[in-house]
Amino acid sequence: MEIIRDYDLTARNTFGMKVHCACLVEYDSVGELEKLYAGHLYDLPKPVLHIGGGSNLLFTKDFPGTVFHSRIRFIDPDFQSTDCCVEVGAGVVFDDFCGWAAENNLWGAENLSYIPGETGAAAVQNIGAYGVEVKDIIYKVKCFDAVTGRIVEFSRDECGYGYRESLFKTDRKGRYVVTSVVFRLHRTPAPVLDYGHIRSAVEEEAGVSGDELLKVLTPGLVRKVITDVRKTKLPEPSETGSAGSFFKNPVVPKSAYDKVVSVARLSLGDNCTVPGYDAGSGFVKIPAAWLIEQCGWKGYIEGNVGVYGKQPLVLVNVTGNASPDEVVALERKIIRSVMEKFDIQLHPEVEHV
Ligand code: EPU
Numbered sequence: 001m002e003i004i005r006d007y008d009l010t011a012r013n014t015f016g017m018k019v020h021c022a023c024l025v026e027y028d029s030v031g032e033l034e035k036l037y038a039g040h041l042y043d044l045p046k047p048v049l050h051i052g053g054g055s056n057l058l059f060t061k062d063f064p065g066t067v068f069h070s071r072i073r074f075i076d077p078d079f080q081s082t083d084c085c086v087e088v089g090a091g092v093v094f095d096d097f098c099g100w101a102a103e104n105n106l107w108g109a110e111n112l113s114y115i116p117g118e119t120g121a122a123a124v125q126n127i128g129a130y131g132v133e134v135k136d137i138i139y140k141v142k143c144f145d146a147v148t149g150r151i152v153e154f155s156r157d158e159c160g161y162g163y164r165e166s167l168f169k170t171d172r173k174g175r176y177v178v179t180s181v182v183f184r185l186h187r188t189p190a191p192v193l194d195y196g197h198i199r200s201a202v203e204e205e206a207g208v209s210g211d212e213l214l215k216v217l218t219p220g221l222v223r224k225v226i227t228d229v230r231k232t233k234l235p236e237p238s239e240t241g242s243a244g245s246f247f248k249n250p251v252v253p254k255s256a257y258d259k260v261v262s263v264a265r266l267s268l269g270d271n272c273t274v275p276g277y278d279a280g281s282g283f284v285k286i287p288a289a290w291l292i293e294q295c296g297w298k299g300y301i302e303g304n305v306g307v308y309g310k311q312p313l314v315l316v317n318v319t320g321n322a323s324p325d326e327v328v329a330l331e332r333k334i335i336r337s338v339m340e341k342f343d344i345q346l347h348p349e350v351e352h353v
Helices: 030-038 094-103 119-125 198-205 211-216 219-235 254-268 288-293 326-340
Strands: 002-008 021-025 048-051 065-072 075-077 084-089 138-145 151-155 177-184 239-245 251-253 277-280 283-285 305-307 315-316
Touching: 002 048, 030 138, 030 151, 030 177, 075 094, 084 094, 094 177, 094 219, 119 177, 151 177, 198 211, 198 219, 211 254, 251 254, 254 283, 254 288, 254 326, 288 326, 305 326, 315 326
Parallel strands: 021 065, 048 065
Antiparallel strands: 002 021, 075 084, 084 177, 138 151, 138 177, 239 315, 251 283, 277 283, 305 315
């Protein structure tokens, strides 16, 4: 365990906000976490915040309390199970787990390759990409209950997963600290290729298509394609500060979508197509990237912050010197302009601290 006072969090948040916390605690086991809470957190400054890789956070100011970070790192497969169940420590870099799965020829995690962040946070956030959400492969989530001091397990259904939502983000926020996640991966091919142009990119990589594709397809091949796609569309985390998608894709009633179409026709012509995906129960999910682009923000730079040129859903720390105030000011302007033009309310995906 390591306890460091007045800690510089710059390297702990992928957005690169230059903020400090009063204290950082890194623990290496569930036992250490239990001891910390059993001792009523000793004299650690409050409040307490648990972070993973800091890839979905915007620190809006110095944090006055203690930041906890898990270094519980293990990958423990049960190769005897029919589907391969594998328990992964919350502190494992999620992409390392995806790489491990691909190396072991196990299906399910390949579309989630190269998403920044750690396994515990992935289960909290229900991360998703290219037609897969992490809930699709979660079997159960093990947590430390900060209220009772006990270890508890939640089945996937009990986790209350929705689009970037879970029990751990809503009513019980802060109570349950994820310590490990048990995934269920498949031994038989279970490719998910029908998102955007993924199938054609996979066919190109494999050099075959149609029925022949299934014969040569491996999770490793899909992982490579997904990783390449992400590298072309999203900023390289080690080079440009960002927190990935800054906003959620709004899910709106069909009538609101129709209104967007009417507005779009005024500027883009009657034959324009407004992207929208059926979200069930009369709702449509509209790509926020499209709405933001239509408001003219794509590639916009102001001071140290900007809107990524290849994916306007991503706000970037252009110079590395962006302040939280600059990010929040740009966020507000974007939300306001989308509201004014399309009457659609954007909500941040990134957690503001
Ligand atoms: N689009 C534009 N302009 C652009 C880019 C995209 O109009 O410059 C529109 C297009 O209509 C495109 C659509 O947005 O078809 C969807 O774009 P994309 O496939 O890039 O996905 P997204 O909906 O913008 C979501 C996730 C990403 C994930 C991708 C791929 C959210 C908030 N974001 O983005 O997740 O990688 O799908 O599956 O759901 C993240 O959460 O940090 C993240 C990067």
